[in-house]
Amino acid sequence: MAGATWREIFPGNVVLTPGSTKGYHTGGWRSLRPVWDNSKCIKCGICYVYCPEGCVSQDEDGYFMADLDYCKGCGICAQECWTGAIEMVEEG
Amino acid sequence: MAKRKRIGMEVALAAAEAVGMCNVDVAAVYPITPQSHIAEHLSELVADGKTDTEYVTVESEHTSMSVCIGASATGARAYTATCSQGLMLMHELLPIASAMRCPIVMSVANRPVNAPLNILSDHSDIMPQRDSGWIVIFSENGQEVVDLTLMAYRIAEDKDIMLPVIIGIDGFILTHMVEPMEFPDQKEIDKFLPPYKPYATLHPDKPLTMGAFAMPDFFPQMMKAKDMALLNSKKTIVKVWDEWERKFGRRYRPVETYRTEGAETILVTMGSMSETAELGVDELRDKGVSVGLVKIRLWRPFPSDELKVAVKDARVLAVMDRAVSPGTGGGPVFTDIKAVFYGEDSRPIIVNYVMGLGGVDVTVGDFVKMGEKAAKAKKEEYEFYGVMG
Numbered sequence: 001m002a003g004a005t006w007r008e009i010f011p012g013n014v015v016l017t018p019g020s021t022k023g024y025h026t027g028g029w030r031s032l033r034p035v036w037d038n039s040k041c042i043k044c045g046i047c048y049v050y051c052p053e054g055c056v057s058q059d060e061d062g063y064f065m066a067d068l069d070y071c072k073g074c075g076i077c078a079q080e081c082w083t084g085a086i087e088m089v090e091e092g
Numbered sequence: 093m094a095k096r097k098r099i100g101m102e103v104a105l106a107a108a109e110a111v112g113m114c115n116v117d118v119a120a121v122y123p124i125t126p127q128s129h130i131a132e133h134l135s136e137l138v139a140d141g142k143t144d145t146e147y148v149t150v151e152s153e154h155t156s157m158s159v160c161i162g163a164s165a166t167g168a169r170a171y172t173a174t175c176s177q178g179l180m181l182m183h184e185l186l187p188i189a190s191a192m193r194c195p196i197v198m199s200v201a202n203r204p205v206n207a208p209l210n211i212l213s214d215h216s217d218i219m220p221q222r223d224s225g226w227i228v229i230f231s232e233n234g235q236e237v238v239d240l241t242l243m244a245y246r247i248a249e250d251k252d253i254m255l256p257v258i259i260g261i262d263g264f265i266l267t268h269m270v271e272p273m274e275f276p277d278q279k280e281i282d283k284f285l286p287p288y289k290p291y292a293t294l295h296p297d298k299p300l301t302m303g304a305f306a307m308p309d310f311f312p313q314m315m316k317a318k319d320m321a322l323l324n325s326k327k328t329i330v331k332v333w334d335e336w337e338r339k340f341g342r343r344y345r346p347v348e349t350y351r352t353e354g355a356e357t358i359l360v361t362m363g364s365m366s367e368t369a370e371l372g373v374d375e376l377r378d379k380g381v382s383v384g385l386v387k388i389r390l391w392r393p394f395p396s397d398e399l400k401v402a403v404k405d406a407r408v409l410a411v412m413d414r415a416v417s418p419g420t421g422g423g424p425v426f427t428d429i430k431a432v433f434y435g436e437d438s439r440p441i442i443v444n445y446v447m448g449l450g451g452v453d454v455t456v457g458d459f460v461k462m463g464e465k466a467a468k469a470k471k472e473e474y475e476f477y478g479v480m481g
Contacts, residue, residue, distance in 0.1 A: 003309070006316040011254055012193035013314050014292045015301040024307075 026053065030073035032088040038063045040085035047077035047086060096274040103234040104129035104267040106275075107173075107199050107259075108136075110241035112143040113281045114197075117168035117288075120148040120159035124178040125211045126263035127201035131173060145171075153178035157185040157196075164194035165302050167293035169245060173199035175263060179217045180205060183224070189256045190225030191318050192303045195248030195288070196256040198226075199241065202363065202414075203263040204450050212451020213263040215363065215415040218391070219424045221258070225318050227325055228391040230260040230363045234271030237261050239342055242281060246332050249288050253325045260391070262364035264451065276340060284339065322393050329390065346395035347402045348387045351377060355384030357467040358406040358440075362388040362425060365412060365454050372459025383463045388425065396432045409440045410466035414448045422474050443469045447477035 010016065034047075043062040055070040056077060066077070078086040101109070108130045111119070119138070123131040138147040150156045153174050160170040174182060179200060189196055204210040205217050218228065227247065231237045240259050248257045261267055276284075292300060306314055326346060333344040350370050352358055361369045366387040376383040386402045386409075388395070403409055413423020420427050426444035433439035445462050448454045462477060 004313060006313040006320065009310070009313050009317050011291060011317070011321070012302060013191060013304060013306065015304045016292075018299040018301070020301070021305070 025069045027067075027069045027071050030068070030071060031091055032073040032075060033068065033091055034066050034071065034073070034075070034077050034086045035089045036064060037085045037087065040083045042083055042085075044082060046080050046082060050076050050080045052076060096276075098272045098274045100270050100272050101234070102129060102268060102270050103237050103261065104201070105133045106234055106271075106273055107237050107241055107261060107267075108133035109275065110238045111171055111197075111199075112137040112145075113242060113275070113278055114171070114245050114285060115169065115282070115287065116143065116145045116171045118146045118148065118159065118163035119171045120150050120156040120163070121171070121173050122150050122153045122156045122178060124153070124174055124176065126203060126213070126267045127173050127175045127178070127199065129267065130199055130201065134171075134173075153181040154185065157182040157189065160196045160198075161185060161189050161192065161194050164189070164196050165192065165294045167288065167290040167295075169249075169288045170194070170196045171198070172196065173201070175201040176203035176205055176211070176217045179221065183220060186221055186224035186226060186256075188303060190322075191314065193254040193291075193321070194256055195245065195254055197241070197244040197248055198256065198258050199261055200258050201261050201263040201267045210450040211263070213265045213364075213414075214449045214451065215260070215262075215413075215424075216449070218258070218260055219415045219417065222392060222424065225255065225322055226392065227253075227255055227257045227322070227329070228260060229257065230389060230391055231262075231266065232364055232366045232387065234266065234269065235273040235342070236344075237266065238273050238275060239336065239340070239344070242276070242285070243332055243336055243344075245288070246285050247325075247329050250328050250332070251291065252328045253321065254291065255321055255325060260363060265364045280339070284335075326390065326393050326395065344389060345398070346390035347398040348389055349402050350385040350387070352384030352386060352402060352406075354382065355406060356382040357408040357410060357463060357469075358384045358386050358403050359459065359463060359466070360386045360388065360403075360409055360411045360425065360429065362391065362412075363414065365414065365448060368454060368456055369412070369459045371456040372463060375456060375460050376463045379460075381463060381467050383467065394428055394432075399429065399432055400436070403440060406440050408466050408469045409442045410462055410469075411442060411444050412448075412454075412462070413444060413446045416446055416449070426474070441469050441471060443473040443475075445475055445477040449476075452478065
């Protein structure tokens with residue numbers, strides 16, 4: 001629908017395809033990225049719980065990572081991490 | 093047309109009776125003077141089983157409009173009523189209802205806005221809602237309140253419109269007046285107003301998003317789509333009013349005229365003051381003053397073309413505003429009407445009397461005085477009528 005004219009827009013700004021915001025990569029806003037030090041990680045999952053974007057997930061070994069397509073670099077995961085396993089590193 | 097029995101009823105109760113005939117699914121009304129009798133009587137109709145409506149007793153007007161938007165989004169026919177501070181509290185949600193094309197109907201018992209606190213009547217509450225994208229229709233008497241309320245969902249839900257509608261009912265002057273009026277039969281209304289068929293609904297089986305986030309690549313198009321929907325709604329509104337006239341014999345126009353033939357000076361009114369103004373015009377005509385009256389029925393979308401036709405031969409327009417638009421040098425109706433004539437080769441002198449604020453009675457004599465003064469106008473004027481100094 002990008003580039004749609006006002007006539008082509010469905011009345012009421014209705015979006016008929018569920019989950020369409022997935023196509024909008026908010027990760028582009030980020031200036032800091034979270035980097036996990038797995039040697040300090042106790043796999044408690046607090047980073048997963050607190051991530052406001054819901055972009056933190058757990059891998060097969062139980063460690064965590066952020067989906068950088070959506071991570072805005074807010075740093076809440078690093079702030080909340082019990083063991084200081086997450087460092088916010090400047091994008092560059 | 094069937095001969096109908098006329099009954100005497102308080103206009104607020106009649107508004108609720110009319111809503112009760114519209115097969116409304118959800119009503120979320122928070123009581124506020126002078127709308128309260130609408131809220132109370134509708135809840136009586138629901139409690140007595142006279143209308144199959146879910147009446148949500150909300151804790152504020154912000155919530156009542158939120159409930160209506162949510163209900164409307166699921167495909168329910170939704171109703172609310174408010175005025176004054178309640179309408180101001182709803183303000184944030186009104187553009188959402190129109191942008192989401194929720195055909196909600198709301199009665200507004202027009203009352204001033206604080207401060208100072210005043211619970212009587214003027215148009216100060218509706219004016220800040222002008223740009224909310226709602227259709228706004230003003231009523232003049234009890235019968236019009238009944239008719240316009242019964243027509244409101246037909247207009248709102250028309251597939252070419254899909255916009256919410258406000259019916260303006262001047263507080264106390266109309267809401268608390270006992271007037272003679274007649275109601276169509278329920279069968280006639282059921283035929284006139286078929287069940288609501290929404291074009292899209294929130295339903296778990298078919299997920300979709302309403303009122304979503306939009307970036308600059310979409311946002312302006314959406315604003316234009318909303319504006320075009322409102323501008324284009326006028327022809328369909330008139331079509332519904334025409335059908336009403338054929339079925340029930342009473343005629344409604346975006347702009348209505350009274351003794352404007354050959355009138356050099358035309359008074360312009362909106363709402364309940366119009367009937368008093370008619371008597372003022374009669375008196376002025378008897379005195380030999382060439383005066384007529386134009387009544388704005390449809391406030392949004394603004395009936396610019398109809399107004400131009402209605403006043404084409406007038407030398408002076410005297411616009412009676414029951415609200416102030418602070419800082420613009422005129423009342424809201426006045427500034428809108430001036431804008432209509434900007435592009436015209438010949439245009440009338442337009443004078444503005446702000447009057448009837450905070451429930452001040454505007455009498456026949458007042459219209460006579462304003463009409464006589466306007467008839468002599470040489471240039472634009474802006475006056476708080478009756479305010480000394």
